[in-house]
Amino acid sequence: MLQSIIHTETREGTPIPVGRLRLIPLARTVRLQLGRLPLGLIWNRPLAVKVCTPDGRSQVLPVQDVTRRTQLMLLGVGLIGSLLIWLARPRRA
Amino acid sequence: MPRKEEPPQEPPSASTVDISISAPALDVVQDTLTRFLDTASVTRVYGEPQQYGDTVLIPAAEVLVGLGFGTGYGFGSSKEEQATKEKREDGWGGGGGGGGGGRTLSRPVAVIVASPQGVHIEPVVDTTKLALAAITAGGFMLATLFGIFSPKRLARRIAGE
Numbered sequence: 001m002l003q004s005i006i007h008t009e010t011r012e013g014t015p016i017p018v019g020r021l022r023l024i025p026l027a028r029t030v031r032l033q034l035g036r037l038p039l040g041l042i043w044n045r046p047l048a049v050k051v052c053t054p055d056g057r058s059q060v061l062p063v064q065d066v067t068r069r070t071q072l073m074l075l076g077v078g079l080i081g082s083l084l085i086w087l088a089r090p091r092r093a
Numbered sequence: 094m095p096r097k098e099e100p101p102q103e104p105p106s107a108s109t110v111d112i113s114i115s116a117p118a119l120d121v122v123q124d125t126l127t128r129f130l131d132t133a134s135v136t137r138v139y140g141e142p143q144q145y146g147d148t149v150l151i152p153a154a155e156v157l158v159g160l161g162f163g164t165g166y167g168f169g170s171s172k173e174e175q176a177t178k179e180k181r182e183d184g185w186g187g188g189g190g191g192g193g194g195g196r197t198l199s200r201p202v203a204v205i206v207a208s209p210q211g212v213h214i215e216p217v218v219d220t221t222k223l224a225l226a227a228i229t230a231g232g233f234m235l236a237t238l239f240g241i242f243s244p245k246r247l248a249r250r251i252a253g254e
Contacts, residue, residue: 027135
């Protein structure tokens with residue numbers, strides 16, 4: 001059910017030659033389609049960059065979303081902090 | 094010459110009326126859908142490589158696209174006609190319409206720096222978003238503190254003791 005609504009796929013872009021290296025950008029696409037309803041959502045985000053050397057070796061460098069991560073961490077701290085304050089409130093004997 | 098009376102016509106129904114969308118409107122919908130599906134491409138996430146001397150910079154962004162369409166039509170007759178049960182052509186009518194909307198959000202995530210020294214990824218930090226998140230988190234905690242130590246509650250507690 002959920003798989004028919006949410007489609008996730010990883011796509012490779014056109015290799016970009018940089019000197020002797022070849023960079024292959026990778027992107028993750030999340031597509032949300034609610035059945036036959038004429039509405040949809042596409043969320044595209046950079047996933048990693050594959051660095052290919054002339055001798056055939058390759059290295060994958062992940063693209064990290066620092067803003068999103070810090071944002072979620074701050075909101076988590078806010079929620080957990082509020083919960084802890086509420087639990088540690090002085091109660092009547 | 095006596096006027097020949099025409100037999101009453103059957104009212105139009107959804108199956109008999111041509112409700113096809115005109116060609117330009119269809120083109121617009123088709124074009125919009127094509128563009129929408131086109132956003133699921135890697136080229137939308139990674140920008141054009143920019144060369145600065147020996148260094149190549151490739152911007153990377155997060156792209157979020159939402160789209161929705163809707164159409165509708167209806168048919169009906171006038172109140173007089175419904176009362177007399179006469180079926181006349183001029184007493185019936187119908188109409189249809191459609192609409193749609195969409196939104197695209199894009200946010201820079203990182204820049205890929207490729208130089209002779211190697212390839213590394215520099216994150217793009219949006220300080221405004223982080224400041225807003227910090228204010229929201231602080232607001233949560235302050236609201237909880239005020240809820241516990243509000244003057245009214247404290248007064249009630251003291252009175253209770």
